Amino acid sequence: xxxxxxxEEAFVPIDQAKIxxxxxAFLYGTSVFEGLRAYWNPETKKLCVFRAAEHYARLxxxxxxxxxxxxxxxEDLLKITQELLEKNNFxxxxxxxxxxxxxxxKIGPVLLNNTDRLCMFAVPxxxxxxxxxxxxxxxxxxxxxxxxxxxxRAKIAGSYVNTALAKTDAVLNGFAxxxxxxxxxxxxxGSAMNLFLVKDDRLITSAITDNILEGITRDTIxxxxxxxxxxxxxxxxxxxxxxxxxxxxxxxxxxxxxxxAGSIDHYQIGTGQIGSITKKLQDIYFKLxxxxxxxxxxxxxxx
Numbered sequence: 382x383x384x385x386x387x388x389e390e391a392f393v394p395i396d397q398a399k400i401x402x403x404x405x406a407f408l409y410g411t412s413v414f415e416g417l418r419a420y421w422n423p424e425t426k427k428l429c430v431f432r433a434a435e436h437y438a439r440l441x442x443x444x445x446x447x448x449x450x451x452x453x454x455x456e457d458l459l460k461i462t463q464e465l466l467e468k469n470n471f472x473x474x475x476x477x478x479x480x481x482x483x484x485x486x487k488i489g490p491v492l493l494n495n496t497d498r499l500c501m502f503a504v505p506x507x508x509x510x511x512x513x514x515x516x517x518x519x520x521x522x523x524x525x526x527x528x529x530x531x532x533x534r535a536k537i538a539g540s541y542v543n544t545a546l547a548k549t550d551a552v553l554n555g556f557a558x559x560x561x562x563x564x565x566x567x568x569x570x571g572s573a574m575n576l577f578l579v580k581d582d583r584l585i586t587s588a589i590t591d592n593i594l595e596g597i598t599r600d601t602i603x604x605x606x607x608x609x610x611x612x613x614x615x616x617x618x619x620x621x622x623x624x625x626x627x628x629x630x631x632x633x634x635x636x637x638x639x640x641x642a643g644s645i646d647h648y649q650i651g652t653g654q655i656g657s658i659t660k661k662l663q664d665i666y667f668k669l670x671x672x673x674x675x676x677x678x679x680x681x682x683x684x
Contacts, residue, residue: 385468387501403486410539412482413443416635419475422671429672430682443535449497476506509636515643516557521547525561525569525592533592548572568619574634575599578627579658584614598633629656639663
């Protein structure tokens with residue numbers, strides 16, 4: 382059966398979900414999106430969509446930045462997601478991509494007087510970055526865009542050229558991913574995921590005012606570190622050289638999940654392997670996203 386997408390207020394075969402080459406979003410990058418994961422639980426035979434409501438609240442905030450007339454509620458979006466997954470009947474880990482886009486076919490980058498539409502698709506997806514081994518990272522020569530340029534806290538499609546340039550350079554140079562700095566030289570995040578250091582049994586992560594996405598996985602890590610491990614998180618600006626002296630470093634995000642750094646710019650981090658705190662967080666995270674921790678059931682939409 383053909384993969385099903387949500388497009389123009391209907392569920393259609395994905396090969397029928399097409400836009401014109403004149404579409405404003407295609408011409409100018411004027412769309413916003415989210416990335417959600419639905420984890421397959423082989424015991425219950427159910428998909429567990431992780432923190433969907435929080436993703437959709439952020440999608441609506443991103444749409445506001447682009448002055449979109451987007452009247453779907455979080456509850457509307459949850460219902461569409463559920464129906465989309467039911468129609469596709471995936472029985473494996475799945476990635477969900479909702480997009481709100483400027484749909485008119487018109488020339489000119491102005492955001493006003495332009496029809497805003499929602500589309501959504503889902504595809505099977507495993508690890509985006511290796512979570513089973515410590516990976517090699519670099520610090521990018523490309524700087525993270527500033528809030529006064531294109532705000533990193535909004536998931537705006539056009540802004541991901543910044544990510545694409547940085548990640549592509551990293552891959553060409555033999556790294557799995559890269560770390561981006563702001564114009565002051567402070568650490569922002571990975572190419573498309575947040576970053577944590579472990580130092581003296583505490584977590585340190587960039588402040589939300591340091592040109593980062595206000596990550597849902599980032600928030601999850603902060604909460605489970607405190608509740609399950611009794612570890613505090615310090616949110617502050619981070620200098621580049623702090624990366625090299627850290628006991629552990631890991632990336633986190635819906636795509637990245639929790640991925641440990643073994644080295645950064647060829648400096649070994651800790652033992653060069655997945656650190657003990659990172660491993661504990663991974664173990665907890667992969668249980669709760671599959672609905673195996675009842676105390677976090679409010680974070681999981683079971684389908």
